[in-house]
Amino acid sequence: MQDLNDMVFFAEVAERGGFAAASRALGIPKSRLSRRVAELEERLGVQLMQRSTRRLSLTPAGEIYLRHASAMRDAAQAAAEAVAQVQTEPSGLVRLTCPVTIAHSGLAQLMPVFMERHPAVRVDMRVINRPVDLIEEGIDIALRVRPAIEDSTVLVAKTFGYSRGVLAASPALLAQHGPVETPTDLAKLPTAAMSVNGEGRAEWRLEGPDGRSHLHVHTPRYVADDLATLQFGTLGGVGATMLPDYMCRADIEAGRLVRVLPGWGPSPVVAHMVFPARRALVPAVRRLIDFLSEHLQSEEMRMF
Numbered sequence: 001m002q003d004l005n006d007m008v009f010f011a012e013v014a015e016r017g018g019f020a021a022a023s024r025a026l027g028i029p030k031s032r033l034s035r036r037v038a039e040l041e042e043r044l045g046v047q048l049m050q051r052s053t054r055r056l057s058l059t060p061a062g063e064i065y066l067r068h069a070s071a072m073r074d075a076a077q078a079a080a081e082a083v084a085q086v087q088t089e090p091s092g093l094v095r096l097t098c099p100v101t102i103a104h105s106g107l108a109q110l111m112p113v114f115m116e117r118h119p120a121v122r123v124d125m126r127v128i129n130r131p132v133d134l135i136e137e138g139i140d141i142a143l144r145v146r147p148a149i150e151d152s153t154v155l156v157a158k159t160f161g162y163s164r165g166v167l168a169a170s171p172a173l174l175a176q177h178g179p180v181e182t183p184t185d186l187a188k189l190p191t192a193a194m195s196v197n198g199e200g201r202a203e204w205r206l207e208g209p210d211g212r213s214h215l216h217v218h219t220p221r222y223v224a225d226d227l228a229t230l231q232f233g234t235l236g237g238v239g240a241t242m243l244p245d246y247m248c249r250a251d252i253e254a255g256r257l258v259r260v261l262p263g264w265g266p267s268p269v270v271a272h273m274v275f276p277a278r279r280a281l282v283p284a285v286r287r288l289i290d291f292l293s294e295h296l297q298s299e300e301m302r303m304f
Contacts, residue, residue: 004076006040007069009033010048014066018056071135071154075278090284091120098143101227103127105246106296107143114291121284134276140285141275141292145244148270155274158289160296162268167204167260168248169240180260183214189260192222192230192239204242208264242266271296 012022013033023030041048048062058066098107103125111123126132132142135154149157169189174180177188183206193202196219204216222238224230227247234241235251240260251257273292279285 008073009036011069078278078281090287092284093122095124095140097126097132140279145271156277158273160271164268165242165266166245168257170237173237186216190221190239191218192241193220206264
């Protein structure tokens with residue numbers, strides 16, 4: 001069996017961009033690191049690195065091997081952290097990411113509760129809408145609302161429930177332009193949307209009772225690439241728009257917004273959490289996973 005230390009040495013050299021930097025980080029002579037990586041390549045029968053006097057780069061085989069070597073090193077570190085903390089209060093840094101709407105709809109209120117319970121835990125929460133690569137960006141937990149859960153060999157997924165878009169409008173807008181009783185009646189309403197095509201048009205693909213469907217093509221009066229901004233615009237009566245159900249539920253219950261065409265809406269999406277299996281061994285990460293699993297589906301939150 002190969003020496004797993006060599007995998008760690010290789011990962012450090014590759015990620016730090018050279019033998020000198022890895023030598024300083026590991027406290028190991030540069031000559032020893034170079035020899036161990038060369039011996040690793042000989043055992044594997046493949047070149048992992050392209051060396052020159054000015055730079056170091058990975059071969060295609062090296063890129064593949066680095067992913068596994070890094071995962072092995074990180075898993076060992078996580079296991080050590082888990083054993084060290086098993087009898088103590090969870091501590092350390094947890095990196096969490098989520099879309100803006102989830103943060104504003106309840107997660108931001110939950111995090112102080114978690115941190116009060118675990119004062120030794122630090123949280124770095126990144127509220128962003130762009131796709132995040134957990135492994136590449138060092139994220140421990142990601143909350144997502146997507147049409148489907150992506151297949152992955154390194155990530156574990158936990159489903160909270162399903163969310164569906166709601167076509168909503170202010171009572172005043174419907175009183176002025178309604179009634180809206182069928183999908184074709186939507187043409188009466190001014191609208192708001194997150195984006196439009198080159199011709200200034202947007203599309204809503206709606207599914208209705210008995211498997212019926214309707215494509216509503218419209219020219220929004222108001223375009224904003226942020227759901228919270230659209231929500232405020234809809235509350236102000238600028239137009240009807242599509243909002244996640246968990247985002248507009250309180251406004252609908254309070255009568256500030258009204259569902260347009262109840263029973264019609266886009267296909268549901270999956271609300272879920274993903275995290276690297278190896279990081280779930282760390283007590284601080286595990287506690288936050290369990291905390292979110294419990295509270296995001298609670299009656300008080302009712303997000304999904």
